[in-house]
Amino acid sequence: MGSEHEYPLCVTCQTALSIHPTTDTATTQTCFVCLGVFQKETFAKRLKDAIRTMVEPYRQFVKFSSDNNTINLPGDLIYRLARCGNRKACADYTQRLKQYGKDTLHECLKRIELDYATSEILDSFPSCVKDEQQGHLSVAVVVLPTVKRPSLDTSHQNKSRKKRKRRTYEEVSQGGDPRENLEQRIEQQGKVVWSINSSTQPVEGAWDPPKDEALTDVEIHVAVWRRPFYVKSCYTKTRRDVSQTPFVVVDAGVTRKRGVTSVEEQIVPILTQHVGGISTSNNNEDSNLVYGKCKFHASGREDMDVKMLLPSEPNSDITGRPFVCEVTDALEMPLPTVTLPKIVRGINDGDESPSHRSYGTNPLGVGIAPELAFCPSSSYKNLQTETEDKVKYYGCYCWSAKPVTQEILNKFTALFPLKIQQATPIRVLHRRSNIKRTRYVLSYQATVIDEHHFQLQISTTAGTYVKEFVHSDLGRTIPSMASLLGCHTDLLELDCEGIQMSPHVVADSLEQS
Structure with a gap:
């Protein structure tokens, strides 16, 4: 290689080379071995x-x-x-x-x-x-x-750039790793x-x-x-044209979105805005995988045509539907006492406090509880598991083919809590396995509206298909309101009227049966 005087060496590298460190080593020059x-x-x-x-x-x-x-x-x-x-x-x-x-x-x-x-x-x-x-x-x-x-062959990279599509909400998903993406970006520069x-x-x-x-x-x-942080709260929605997450369908090869908006679309953008946005510096431009993202995760879901309300009688144990947001690679951390209340006001259209049946006054029907707070990561991971112990309250507007009276409806009260067997509903068979599930309708109260219409107030264990409990789903739910009344029965409107995350409520109700 040559003598140690041919190239400048720092003291550390001279020692590693068993060269006695010299005081006249050029400190202004970069060491040839360690490159400074x-x-x-x-x-x-x-x-x-x-x-x-x-x-x-x-x-x-x-x-x-x-x-x-x-x-x-x-x-x-x-x-x-x-x-x-x-x-x-x-x-x-x-x-x-x-x-x-x-x-x-x-x-x-x-x-x-x-x-x-x-x-x-x-x-x-x-x-x-x-x-x-x-x-x-x-x-x-x-x-x-x-x-x-x-030199690296980057012709395939240039080709992919020409064909790269503009990202859309549906195409983008979280993935990648900042370390790997950093190396990929370096290699794309020919290094x-x-x-x-x-x-x-x-x-x-x-x-x-x-x-x-x-x-x-x-x-x-x-x-x-x-790194990710997690915030939790509960939401309500007061419209029947709002889904929980973006509802995209493909009809005759054409992709279209159903509903005016979604709960996720009313919460995530406001949360993202108040954390200064999500960084894009760790994404690879040739991929539709992004590293940073705000992910919305709720405890179960209601159908788009079902309202998510608070109970008609105030009850501190019964809330809207719990949700957790995981925010990854945010530019700012929301301050607990300053930013989080601003997020609530932004989602609730300036109104932090709950009204009689919902949170806030958002014209698109979505509101969240003022108790938006940080939570452990386990809250996000275990949110769906915890739903197994919750009690859900429903208001059902029903139609009966035969005339009904208050006396007929009242005679069913003694049957509750009622154990029911439900096969997977026909409407979801395309995405769920066909199995039978045991569920419980815990409480029951019915009120006649006219001879063919009545209001049903029930509470159920998690996972109960309420629509099918009313109309029986061609006999796939046994018993049902249709079988109890002995005629064709249908559900015209359904409201979820609060959720209670209290296992003892289920146990106490079943012990009384």
Whole structure:
């Protein structure tokens, strides 16, 4: 390779090469082996500046996770050391590089946190946010030498760009990984990502540049993203043309959307707006997978033509339908006492308090409870599981083929709580397996409207198909109101009038049967 005086070497690399460190080593020149990585003051400052640039869009809350930050240093450094004549020191040198990289990254992140003075803001968040590091930032760093790599074939990338479709709501789904996407973006620039963590084989042209090229530098690539945080509340909807999630159907090859809006579309955009938006810096432009997203998840669902209301008589144990939103890679964290109430007012059209039967006064019929709050990640994961123990209250506007009287309806009261067997309804057989389920109608109250119409107030265990309980679904639900009345019966309108997440209510009702 040549003598140690032919190329500038830092003190660390001289020691690794068993060369007695000299005081006259040019400190203004970049080390030929480590390419300046071990020249701490310069490298640490560049690293901090590169991270700060990527952190800048993330406002209000800058706290880094303790276990999700990575730095990949180039594998070139190992082979440069070996090229200089000390292959035996490579293993130790590799470990020193890895530890040095981690320590330098940790130190840089710590300094950035101090500059943003986040301690007071952090203290305002509940323990579930701090314990799970919700909303903390994560960092991935890839350090590459400024070397001409073998050129990559990017013709397929250019071709895909020409054919790339404009993203739509339906086409975009969450996926990808910020680290992988960072490497893909680097490779799309014609650069090879080769780190001491990923390979033991040198890349062609990695450490033997042309004599006339001054290869004495590295470039730093950074990805920063915010970890998910979770907020929960309950919602109501007062219209029969609003679905829970966007309702898209394909009719004769034409995709169209049903309903005027959805609960998700009334909640998610406002929440996204008040967190400063979702970052797009970690997406790969050639993919319809996005990293950041606000995901809406509710405890069960009602059909589009079913209202979701509060009970007619105020009851603190009975609420609207619980939901949780998972927000990934938001630019801001909503402050508990400042931002969350603004989100509620935005969704409820300026009205935070519930009315007689619903939350807020949104003209599109969607409102959420004022108790919007942070929650543990388990609330999102277990939301559907927890629905098995809930009690649901319904108001049914029914029609009977035979005339009914109050006396006829009252005689069924003694049958409740009523155990029923329900086969999968015909209307959902295309998406659910055909099995029989045991369900309970816990309470019953019926009121005659006229000789062919009556109002039914019932409460049921989770998973009960109320429409089928009324009309029997061609005998697939036994017993049903149709079988009790001995005639064709139909449900004209259905309202869910609150949900009670109380297992003891189910148990107490069944014990009385």
